[in-house]
Amino acid sequence: MKKTVKYLVSIGLLVLGFVVFSSFFMSVPNAKAVKFPYRLSGLTERQAAAHLLSRFTYGATPGEIDQVVKSGLESWFNKQLEASLPDDSLNQMLAKFDALKLNNAEIVSEYPKGNQVLRMAISDGVVNKDSVNKNRNAYKDVLKKYMDDNGMKPEQELYREFINQKVLRSAYTNNQLQEVMTDFWFNHFNVSITKGDCAQFIPDYERDVIRPNALGKFNDILLATAKSPAMLYYLDNFSSVAANNDYMAGRGLMRRQIMQNTAVIEDTTQRAKLQKARKTQGINENYAREVMELHTLGVDGGYTQQDVTQAAKVLTGWTIYPMGQYNKGVKKAVDKISSQRFEKAGFVHDGDFLFNSNRHDNSEKVVMGKHFGPDGGYQEGVNLLAMLAHNPSTAKFITKKIAVRFVSDNPPQSLLDKMSKTFMEKDGDIKQVLITMVDAPEFWNASAVREKTKSPFELAIGAARSLHAEITQPYQLYNWVNKMGEKIYYYQAPTGFPDKGQYWINTGALLNRMNFGLALASGRIPGIRIDLAALNNHHEPESAQAALVTYCQLIMPERKLDETIKHLTPLLNDPTLMQKVDEASANTPPAQMQQAATMDNMAVQDSGDMKGRGKGLKNKKNNFIAMQNNGGDNSMLSQVVGVIIGSPEYQRR
Amino acid sequence: MVRRGFLKSGGLALLGVGLMGGIPGFIAEAAAGEKIISPYKKRKTLICIFQRGAMDGLMAVTPFTDDYLKNARPNLFMSAAKTGNNSPLIDLDGRFGLHPSMKAFEPMFREKRLGIVHGIGSPNTTRSHFDAQDYMESGTPFNKGTASGWLNRAVGLLGHDALTPFTAVSMTSAMPRSFYGDNPSVSISNLQDFAIQLRGNQSGANLAARSFEDLYDKTTSGLLQQTGKESFDAMKMLQKTDLKNYKPTNNAVYPNSALGNSLKQIAQLIKMDVGLEVAFAESNGWDTHFNQGTDNGIFGRNVADLSNSMMALWTDLAAYQDDVTVMTMTEFGRTVHQNGTGGTDHGRASCNFILGNAIAGGLVHGNVKPLAVENLEDGRDLAVTTDFRSVFSEVADKHLGIDNDHVLFPDWKGDRIGVMRS
Structure with a gap:
């Protein structure tokens, strides 16, 4: 018996070993015998690793260059393309965010919009309609109780969790490239929390539409965005209805069902709305225009206004399946329609997406010379998007945008040609496009290295990574990102944030970048804990000058730092510095003691019994590395690190 | 390029230095540029x-x-x-x-x-x-x-x-x-945010500001160098005025x-x-x-x-x-x-x-x-x-x-x- 178990175990181990072994080989089909061509540009392996990390992560963590060199640059990159590294500690951090596990229907029910809550409360008889008119405050408590009783939460909490998650994930995921690409595609297919109708669907949009497709085929991500509630609402296609069809005549399958079931619609406001809605609807070109101009072909991609109008007709009927408490009447009615009847009528119900054939324009359409329909139904739209995804203009437009993101604001044409060729030949496979990019000498050229300006988000997350920060209040970092000019998820226009240095660097924003560096390094951002001594393995630098050099190299590895060090040196030698620091330390009023992560800083203080040996440090025990008070870390080291984070060199990647 | 127009460098003497008691750099440089008629028009x-x-x-x-x-x-x-x-x-x-x-x-x-x-x-x-x-x-x-x-x-x-x-x-x-x-x-x-700030440590902030100004002045990135200069000029401009204790004219409320x-x-x-x-x-x-x-x-x-x-x-x-x-x-x-x-x-x-x-x-x-x-x-x-x-x-x-x-x-x-x- 015992023997059998042993036997089974060893077989199991063998099988496991084989799986691991084979997966190792399976996992590197893209691995090249040849190395990335960085030597051509005179880069050392370490410099090349630094460049690679600057392009495909949110910033190198201390020691990460060593790891990449050790595993081999090509192997590291392939692992990143696979995006399947374990993320246990991150997942543990995210486990507490309940909202992030919900699907759209659950979100709509649990985080309803304020006005919907009010209407539901009125319809449920909890709030008297007349009291609404008289005194707003009187029913606020009632509403809050109503929400609690029904398991509803304020919508704002949803966005807070979502943003907290984004900060943590970007800072800590091992699959950095996937997250960087998620950011890229989100911005490319931008939607915005500023548009109330689409806001609730954005967490799902990033989680289920963008991230899983971020390293897939372009056609897949295009189709997935087209069918997502966030995009359908953001660019209005959900409401687009053909001018002449059953829907407008009130003969549609869904409409009949809904109107027959009006009894189930308790909310009279909503019923009136439904009856009225038909009159005000018609074709809406917004999505059709932007899908060509911004998502695929580009503004000069070879389409006309006529094509836009025709494409809009192709996409009529692409809408959202009813969901949520507020829509429960409609949903009930529609749910009653059997799938056979649905299918027979040409409807397509796929998750949150609904193709409502009654709203679709059944006539024949022509877009860029290609015919769609008549009576092609849902498939017309699928074919249209596939046609757009495979157009040479799209290949050029998308690959240029990728090159601008990962190479420089003005990538060389020779590189763009290679990338768009791959895009066309490999069916819009994003991984293959990225491989072509890093295999090209242009990627490693001196004109690309450090030529990108970090966006505020890249700066904040990168700084947290550079300093090995422990983030317990991610929203605090988000607030700084916002202050520096990148309110992520709130960019209003469908263009997304412009990806160029000039956009990010303006006077107000630049000062805030400097202030961010100072606040972060001095421990003044609540919930962002850093330990500067630990960063250098608690080795005490020999002198102030040595500390400057050491920390510059730790934070900005593999760069030419002569200039930065030279211009920071006077800071160390300022004869009045210590006096000023002391004063600041002594003068910090109690009012400012509240927020900073004081406990954490105290630990540094205890460890910092080094003797100041640098110029200007004489007789000033502790000041250099551990000048703390409850308002934050006022040591010169924190000051130096703050200036490094805010320095021009650190703004580049 | 429109954006950086006011940073055109030129060798002309500053206009009106004595009059205004110190003109910020960007205005002085703008004055030296070709298209500017008078910075204080x-x-x-x-x-x-x-x-x-x-x-x-x-x-x-x-x-x-x-x-x-x-x-x-x-x-x-x-x-x-x-x-x-x-x-x-x-x-x-x-x-x-x-x-x-x-x-x-x-x-x-x-x-x-x-x-x-x-x-x-x-x-x-x-x-x-x-x-x-x-x-x-x-x-x-x-x-x-x-x-x-x-x-x-x-x-x-x-x-x-x-x-x-x-x-x-x-x-x-x-x-x-x-x-x-x-x-x-x-x-x-x-507008008061237009400054280098370090809560509870103003002298530290002032020191850092000097380092930043020096670093940005010497950086090889044109964009960062120019914007850095603008930023510090703008900051100094605003610091000349007591923003916090502003008294509106004519008792405007x-x-x-x-x-x-x-x-x-x-x-x-x-x-x-x-x-x-x-x-x-x-x-x-x-x-x-x-x-x-x-x-x-x-x-x-x-x-x-x-x-x-x-x-x-x-x-x-x-x-x-x-x-x-x-x-x-x-x-x-x-x-x-x-x-x-x-x-x-x-x-x-x-x-x-x-x-x-x-x-x-x-x-x-x-x-x-x-x-x-x-x-x-x-x-x-x-x-x-x-x-x-x-x-x-x-x-x-x-x-x-x-x-x-x-x-x-x-x-x-x-x-x-x-x-x-x-």
Whole structure:
């Protein structure tokens, strides 16, 4: 018996070993015998690793260059393309965010919009309609109780969790490239929390539409965005209805069902709305225009206004399946329609997406010379998007945008040609496009290295990574990102944030970048804990000058730092510095003691019994590395690190 | 390149150093540039106020002789005649009455320095706040993909390079859609944030500022070097003034509100002569679906804030009035009929206010027909009879000298209605 178990175990181990072994080989089909061509540009392996990390992560963590060199640059990159590294500690951090596990229907029910809550409360008889008119405050408590009783939460909490998650994930995921690409595609297919109708669907949009497709085929991500509630609402296609069809005549399958079931619609406001809605609807070109101009072909991609109008007709009927408490009447009615009847009528119900054939324009359409329909139904739209995804203009437009993101604001044409060729030949496979990019000498050229300006988000997350920060209040970092000019998820226009240095660097924003560096390094951002001594393995630098050099190299590895060090040196030698620091330390009023992560800083203080040996440090025990008070870390080291984070060199990647 | 125009280097001696007691570098360098005539030539400033949420134009400026309106709004309609305890409308011209909470505007209207355009709005019939604001701010009512905002394009059309970092300032925490684009602009909600700061450690901040200035001065990145220089120049410029203890001129009293605070800071910038030409501020809370009120109430408080803030600015800027125009805008108006909850729903046309010495003031411009159903848009809303672009382009032209409508409002070909005196 015992023997059998042993036997089974060893077989199991063998099988496991084989799986691991084979997966190792399976996992590197893209691995090249040849190395990335960085030597051509005179880069050392370490410099090349630094460049690679600057392009495909949110910033190198201390020691990460060593790891990449050790595993081999090509192997590291392939692992990143696979995006399947374990993320246990991150997942543990995210486990507490309940909202992030919900699907759209659950979100709509649990985080309803304020006005919907009010209407539901009125319809449920909890709030008297007349009291609404008289005194707003009187029913606020009632509403809050109503929400609690029904398991509803304020919508704002949803966005807070979502943003907290984004900060943590970007800072800590091992699959950095996937997250960087998620950011890229989100911005490319931008939607915005500023548009109330689409806001609730954005967490799902990033989680289920963008991230899983971020390293897939372009056609897949295009189709997935087209069918997502966030995009359908953001660019209005959900409401687009053909001018002449059953829907407008009130003969549609869904409409009949809904109107027959009006009894189930308790909310009279909503019923009136439904009856009225038909009159005000018609074709809406917004999505059709932007899908060509911004998502695929580009503004000069070879389409006309006529094509836009025709494409809009192709996409009529692409809408959202009813969901949520507020829509429960409609949903009930529609749910009653059997799938056979649905299918027979040409409807397509796929998750949150609904193709409502009654709203679709059944006539024949022509877009860029290609015919769609008549009576092609849902498939017309699928074919249209596939046609757009495979157009040479799209290949050029998308690959240029990728090159601008990962190479420089003005990538060389020779590189763009290679990338768009791959895009066309490999069916819009994003991984293959990225491989072509890093295999090209242009990627490693001196004109690309450090030529990108970090966006505020890249700066904040990168700084947290550079300093090995422990983030317990991610929203605090988000607030700084916002202050520096990148309110992520709130960019209003469908263009997304412009990806160029000039956009990010303006006077107000630049000062805030400097202030961010100072606040972060001095421990003044609540919930962002850093330990500067630990960063250098608690080795005490020999002198102030040595500390400057050491920390510059730790934070900005593999760069030419002569200039930065030279211009920071006077800071160390300022004869009045210590006096000023002391004063600041002594003068910090109690009012400012509240927020900073004081406990954490105290630990540094205890460890910092080094003797100041640098110029200007004489007789000033502790000041250099551990000048703390409850308002934050006022040591010169924190000051130096703050200036490094805010320095021009650190703004580049 | 427009953006960095004010950083053109030149070897000319600084103009007016003795006079001004130290001119910031960017002005001195601008003076040395080719196109600049005189850095201290007073510049015109256009201040735009966006009333987010859609102001009920029919309550702000009521056609009080219209019985259709009276019938459509049994609880909201106000009259110009004194009835009971309610304050009556301020009769402007026998047909239109100004909301009593905007009494601060009355003298300006009588002096013909305040103009009103009624029936103004967008040709796009959307009644979505988001879409309508987006279209109005991009200035392209039928194109969502327009990357830039109309005020940013206006900055590019000023006819000279941006003189200072303060050419275009939005007093908002995030860049508004109107300001999106490549021309230099700054968004900041509090001017005092324009500094190197380290809470509880000012001397540390000062030291760091010196290091930063040195580092940015020596960096090899042109963009960072130039913007760094601008930033520190701008910071020093603002530090010359005691922003915190600002005393408005003529005892002007700004309402203690977001808008009042924004306009106060805009006035400070104008008085500091830092080259402000386009300014932007926001006013919120106009989406009055519930319990809108009449002479008192939500709407009354909103228009009081709007008018009192604008008039405080105007009083404060007594010496600068010839150079300043203030214009309000809102994404759409509200339904002619009141709704079931004491408010109004999303409609079409609204009205706007333009304040300045060159305004064809004392008039309610535009075309408001009797509010009979057949005259209403979709049978329910005040019809848009004046395209917002007509008014915006005229004000931009006459006040800022921007006459390139083709760039400012690319798809628009239309006539102006004479809101500015020619």
